[in-house]
Each structure stands twice: as C-alpha cells, then as structure tokens.
Amino acid sequence: MESGGGGGSALPPLGGLSLRPAREGTDRLSLGAATGKFYALPDPEAQALNADGGREVLTHNEYPVNRERDNEGATFRLFWDHNAVRRRNPPGHESQEETAARNAAQYAVYDAAALWAWLKSRPNDIDAIKDPTNSFSITQEDWMALYERYDGYSSIPEWVSFLVAVEFPDFGPDTTWVKPENHWEAYVDGALRFKSSRHNATQSPTVGSYYAGPAGEERLVRKIVSGKEWKRYTGPKGQEHEIEWHDRGVEVWYRSPHLDPPLPNPPLGYQDDEGRMLRIEFLLLQEVWHFRGRAGMERTARKEKDNTVNGRMTEYYKGGHWLEHTERLVEIHYHDLGKVEYFKGSPDHERLWKSTHRDGRVKLFRGDKGSERLERTQFPDGRVEYNDDIET
Numbered sequence: 001m002e003s004g005g006g007g008g009s010a011l012p013p014l015g016g017l018s019l020r021p022a023r024e025g026t027d028r029l030s031l032g033a034a035t036g037k038f039y040a041l042p043d044p045e046a047q048a049l050n051a052d053g054g055r056e057v058l059t060h061n062e063y064p065v066n067r068e069r070d071n072e073g074a075t076f077r078l079f080w081d082h083n084a085v086r087r088r089n090p091p092g093h094e095s096q097e098e099t100a101a102r103n104a105a106q107y108a109v110y111d112a113a114a115l116w117a118w119l120k121s122r123p124n125d126i127d128a129i130k131d132p133t134n135s136f137s138i139t140q141e142d143w144m145a146l147y148e149r150y151d152g153y154s155s156i157p158e159w160v161s162f163l164v165a166v167e168f169p170d171f172g173p174d175t176t177w178v179k180p181e182n183h184w185e186a187y188v189d190g191a192l193r194f195k196s197s198r199h200n201a202t203q204s205p206t207v208g209s210y211y212a213g214p215a216g217e218e219r220l221v222r223k224i225v226s227g228k229e230w231k232r233y234t235g236p237k238g239q240e241h242e243i244e245w246h247d248r249g250v251e252v253w254y255r256s257p258h259l260d261p262p263l264p265n266p267p268l269g270y271q272d273d274e275g276r277m278l279r280i281e282f283l284l285l286q287e288v289w290h291f292r293g294r295a296g297m298e299r300t301a302r303k304e305k306d307n308t309v310n311g312r313m314t315e316y317y318k319g320g321h322w323l324e325h326t327e328r329l330v331e332i333h334y335h336d337l338g339k340v341e342y343f344k345g346s347p348d349h350e351r352l353w354k355s356t357h358r359d360g361r362v363k364l365f366r367g368d369k370g371s372e373r374l375e376r377t378q379f380p381d382g383r384v385e386y387n388d389d390i391e392t
Contacts, residue, residue, distance in 0.1 A: 037145045038069040038112060039077040049109065057132055058114035069112075069149060076112035076146065079105050080136050086166040087205050090177040090184055108133070116146040129163065140165045140206075158246070162228060168205040169194055183208070190215040197225075213237065291322060300327045311336030320347060345369065 041049070041063055049063040056063055067073045079085045084105035088098060108131065118132050129138045140163040147156065168177075169186070171194065176187045186194040192215075196208035204227050211218040220240040224230045232244040277298050280289045286306040291298040300322045303315040312335040320326030329350045332341045338358025343350040351369045356362050360380035365372040377385045 037076065037141065038074055038149070039109065040066045040068050041075050041109060042066070056109075056111050056114075058118060059111045061111070063109065074112040074149075075109050076115050076142075077107040077109045078115075078131050078136070078138065078142060079107045081105055082137070082139060082164050082166055087168055090168040090186070090205070093177060093179070112146065113150060116150040119143065119146065129159075137164055139163060141167050161230065161246075164227060165204045165206040169210075192218045289322075298322055310334050 043065045046063045046065045054063070055061060064073045064075065067075050085102045087094065087102075089095075110132065115132070119129060119138065122129060129143065130136060131138065140160060143160055143163060168184070171186055171188050174188055175193070178185050178187065183196040184194075185192060185196075191213065192211045194208055194210055196205070197203075204224075207224050207226060209220055210222040210224070212221045213219050217237055219235065219237045220233045222230060222232050229245075229247050231242050231246070233240040234243050235241050276293070276295050277291050279291060281287070288304045290301045290304070292301045293299045299320055300317045302317065304312075305315070306312050314333045314335070315329060316331040316333075317327040318330050319328055326347050328345070328347050329343050331343065334340070340356045341352055342354040342356075344353050345351045349369050351367065352365050352372045354362065354364055362378040364375050364378070366375045367373050375386070377387070379385070
C-alpha cells in the first residue's frame with residue numbers, strides 16, 4: 001500500500017465540492033503538474049519562438065519573457081497530446097521518469113488573456129472548445145485555470161465537466177493518497193473523499209466515487225462513470241440512492257426522495273416516493289422535456305426548445321406514454337414570434353388546423369399532416385379573407 005500527502009491541480013473536484021481559485025504556487029510545475037496552465041517563458045525559449053519573425057498567434061506580438069500568471073501579458077501553454085500528460089499517479093506518487101516524460105510532451109504557448117477571450121468567443125458547445133489552430137481539445141484543467149484567473153464569478157457551463165481531464169481531483173493541501181490495491185483513494189483528516197474506480201493508464205484520473213462526511217460516516221455523493229457520464233447521490237452512509245444522472249448532451253433529473261428512511265439503491269427512474277421522472281434536459285440541443293403521470297406511465301407534457309430558426313418555442317402534448325411515442329401534439333407556442341399553432345389528430349398524424357398571431361389574426365387550415373393549406377384568415381376588425389395563397 002502506498003500512502004502520503006499531495007496537492008493537486010487547480011481544477012475543482014467534480015465530486016460536488018466547492019469551486020475555488022487555485023492555491024498560490026500551484027499554477028506552474030511546483031507539484032509536477034504537466035498540464036497546460038500558466039507558463040512563464042524562459043528567455044531562451046522566448047527567443048526561439050520569436051526567431052525569424054515568429055509571433056504569438058492571437059495577439060501577433062512577440063512572445064514575452066517571464067510573464068507569470070498575475071502579470072500583464074502572462075503566457076499559457078496547451079499540450080497537444082492528452083494521453084502524454086495524463087497523470088497515472090496522484091501528486092507525490094509520480095516517479096521522476098513519469099514527470100520527465102509528461103514535461104517533455106509537445107505544447108503550444110499563447111497569450112493567456114487572449115486565449116481566454118478566444119475560448120469565450122467559441123460556440124457554447126463542447127466540440128467547439130479547441131485550441132486556436134483547431135488541432136486539439138482543451139482540457140478541464142486548462143479551461144478552469146483560465147476561468148479562475150479571468151472570470152471566476154459567472155456560472156460554469158455544464159459541458160465543462162465533460163471536457164477531458166488529465167489530473168487527479170484536488171481536495172486541498174492536506175490530502176493523503178493511498179493505493180490499497182489497483183486503485184487510488186484520497187483522505188482528508190482521515191475521511192475518505194475519493195476512490196478511483198480502477199487504475200490504468202487510459203482512463204481519466206477523475207473517474208471514480210466521491211464522498212462527503214466525517215471519518216466513519218462517509219457517504220457517496222457523486223460517481224463519475226466516464227468522461228461522458230456522472231451520477232449524483234443523496235442519503236446517509238449505506239442508504240445512498242441516485243437522484244441525478246448526467247450524460248454528455250443529455251441530463252436526466254429526478255425529484256429528491258421524501259422517504260424516511262430512503263430505499264437503498266432504487267433502480268434508475270424510481271428515486272422518489274412516487275417514482276416519477278420529472279424532466280430530461282438535452283444540454284447541447286438546448287431542449288427540456290417535462291413529464292407528468294405516475295411512475296412507469298409518464299407522458300410528455302411539454303418540450304421547451306431554444307434551438308430553432310424561429311427562436312424559443314414550447315410544444316404541448318396530451319395522452320400516451322413518452323417511451324412508446326403515443327402522445328399527441330396539441331399546441332406549439334413560438335414565444336419570439338408571438339404565434340401559437342394548434343393541432344388535431346392521432347399520434348404521428350397531428351395536423352395543423354389553426355394559428356393565432358400577435359397582431360390578432362387567426363388562420364384556419366385544412367388538409368392532412370404535411371399537406372395543410374391555408375383556408376381563411378380572420379382579422380381583428382372582423383374581415384375574413386379566403387385565399388390559399390396567403391403566406392403562412
């Protein structure tokens with residue numbers, strides 16, 4: 001069994017612990033961290049980069065020498081190959097050979113403030129968070145180090161938790177890491193805080209189970225299953241049960257349980273006293289589906305969307321079961337357009353029969369789904385116009 005103290009990266013733990021700024025002195029390589037982070041260019045390296053007219057790609061200025069994290073013109077480096085810099089062992093337990101190999105990995109250097117501005121200008125999409133040359137993805141640690149320096153107060157997008165992680169979670173300077181068998185465990189003041197799911201060279205160091213509570217009463221609060229999936233739990237030790245499941249691009253929420261005591265480890269989707277699913281959030285698609293009905297018989301009540309050319313819209317449904325796709329679409333509200341469409345018909349055969357508009361017009365349609373034609377338009381002053389050629 002290995003044991004000992006160690007610090008960690010500036011990335012806040014993903015185990016439900018608080019986000020906090022990086023500790024002083026952990027931004028560089030004082031802990032052997034070879035992830036990007038702030039990197040003050042030594043004079044020989046800056047001269048080499050500036051040779052033959054070389055310039056920083058975002059500012060088009062010469063690369064400065066010795067600009068630390070809090071200096072104007074601070075520089076930041078991004079490593080190209082995540083596998084080359086991913087930690088196999090936590091801080092304090094890495095061999096000199098491992099540290100040397102990670103520090104020898106190829107990297108690119110950028111103006112830190114300009115790099116953060118570049119990242120903030122990118123689409124709110126995990127697949128768009130790449131380096132300025134669009135060659136490789138940004139890691140969680142890179143994004144968080146820049147966020148903590150140049151922002152630190154605005155909300156952190158959900159997709160950041162799905163960026164590649166190459167460092168072990170950070171629980172502060174008093175963390176003790178032990179390796180009982182083929183996995184690592186982190187303790188703070190004798191209380192278990194993290195247990196990796198297994199120990200191999202390819203998985204993210206953050207994959208595993210996260211705990212809270214004093215020594216002897218540690219309870220499971222979060223489990224990172226992979227770089228694309230994590231779950232949240234509640235309940236006392238030995239009675240923890242899942243209340244949220246998150247996947248990249250989709251988020252499933254369940255109401256917090258009200259059982260006393262809660263049922264231990266109920267199956268996915270039966271997390272409260274009635275076992276009802278409340279909603280699903282498609283984070284990347286910007287859609288939220290809301291449900292009603294008893295457990296196992298949930299139906300879609302409405303779908304809120306913010307991803308269409310028509311702006312924000314809400315679809316309303318009745319009847320059926322969401323897994324069987326037997327609900328009927330009855331209304332669509334176009335919030336930005338001030339228009340409401342009404343539908344009739346059986347599931348998958350709903351046809352548009354009426355629409356109301358912000359200016360008071362009412363349009364009536366006829367025809368089957370997909371081939372509806374405008375029949376007449378009623379105006380606020382009482383006029384009725386019959387014209388199939390009126391634009392809908």
